[in-house]
Amino acid sequence: MSIVVPVYNEQLNIEKFYTEATKAVQNLDMEYEIIFVDDGSRDATPLLLSRLTQQDEHVRALLLARNFGHQLAITCGMDHARGDAIVTMDGDLQHPPEMIPQLVQYWREGYDVVQTIRKDTKGVGFLKRQTSKWYYRLLNALSPVHIAPGGSDFRLIDKRVLATFKLFREHDRFIRGMIDDIGYKQKTVDFVAPPRFAGKSKFSVRKMLHFALDGIMAYSKIPLRISFYAGLVSAFLSVLIILHALYSSAVGSAAPGWTTVIVVICILGALQLMFIGIVGEYIGRIFEEVKQRPLYWLRAELGGRGEPEERNR
Structure with a gap:
């Protein structure tokens, strides 16, 4: 043994x-x-x-x-x-x-x-x-x-x-x-x-988070799929906001639009950064593997x- x-x-x-x-x-x-x-x-x-x-x-x-x-x-x-x-x-x-x-x-x-x-x-x-x-x-x-x-x-x-x-x-x-x-x-x-x-314990919070991420990334492609579906939902919500803005402009009740623009930018920017990070995690792991060290x-x-x-x- x-x-x-x-x-x-x-x-x-x-x-x-x-x-x-x-x-x-x-x-x-x-x-x-x-x-x-x-x-x-x-x-x-x-x-x-x-x-x-x-x-x-x-x-x-x-x-x-x-x-x-x-x-x-x-x-x-x-x-x-x-x-x-x-x-x-x-x-x-x-x-x-x-x-x-x-x-x-x-x-x-x-x-x-x-x-x-x-x-x-x-x-x-x-x-x-x-x-x-x-x-x-x-x-x-x-x-x-x-x-x-x-x-x-x-x-x-x-x-x-x-x-x-x-x-x-x-x-x-x-x-x-x-x-x-x-x-x-x-x-x-x-x-x-x-x-x-x-x-x-030698497992710091950073090490535990890295270990937890390894467990998810090693055996699941679902985060990538979540990114795709969240992108679809985000696109749908953006269309609704555009329609709302066009309607408000047509009836003459459009506000200056600053709030709407900021909300849209914040939502889309946050989603983009988050999902680029998810894709980056997978690409980074591919990069490590292809070096064959x-x-x-x-x-x-x-x-x-x-x-x-x-x-x-």
């Missing part, structure tokens, strides 16, 4: 996570490896990972050359995983390591994907709960791929699923949607996420295979 753990500035959580994860898998009667993927940390995280790889041959560390983001860090770990079953989870202990044996049990029963569903997160405020709930409603309304509300990147997948996942090489990744889209025999497991063991590159690989080595993917 391979356990893939993306980390970014998690020096306060690394050793605790390692202890808890090792305790959870030692009695499973299977070989295992813990793959930490350092996503360009600026604290002591790489140093701690280096020590762990020297102390325990089950630990590997992939050090990315810079910060590529959570989803690409997970992808890097999955690309390098060698297990028959691959578990992905965060290293802040909000994905409880003690659940790993339960995921493995369902895998042994024949499930190819065992997906955890976060029913609640201790210590999270009302606003974040509500925005998360409405985001998944919006995403499922726009996308043909259903994603379970509360879905997380804490899951187990079979090596057959991993082989299929590796065929998907787009840069703007929404792995929750990708795994659901791949199919195979799936099982869901509910859990309540505990508070972070230490430190603060590697998804990530490593500055070092520690543990498991001896000497550090340079790798690009």
Whole structure:
């Protein structure tokens, strides 16, 4: 089994996570490896990972050359995983390591994907709960791929699923949607996420908005269609305003027209800018894909295979 753990500035959580994860898998009667993927940390995280790889041959560390983001860090770990079953989870202990044996049990029963569903997160405020709930409603309304509300990147997948996942090489990744889209025999497991063991979440508002946008843009063309239909509605309203202006002029009750002109300009200008932005998002993603750059590159690989080595993917 391979356990893939993306980390970014998690020096306060690394050793605790390692202890808890090792305790959870030692009695499973299977070989295992813990793959930490350092996503360009600026604290002591790489140093701690280096020590762990020297102390325990089950630990590997992939050090990315810079910060590529959570989803690409997970992808890097999955690309390098060698297990028959691959578990992905965060290293802040909000994905409880003690659940790993339960995921493995369902895998042994024949499930190819065992997906955890976060029913609640201790210590999270009302606003974040509500925005998360409405985001998944919006995403499922726009996308043909259903994603379970509360879905997380804490899951187990079979090596057959991993082989299929590796065929998907787009840069703007929404792995929750990708795994659901791949199919195979799936099982869901509910859990309540505990508070972070230490430190603060690295998901800023900007990162969360970008992640949410990736989820919508990656699996839906509906925003483009909304743009088209809104354009039609806008054109229809413009015709009505023109007819109203002509009628007012014909009966001699026309006002100077300043208000009407300003309203029309504001409405049409706002619609145009908004939909140009939507089209621009899609064009920008096309631009990124056609360059065919590697998804990530490593500055070092520690543990498991001896000497550090340079790798690009």
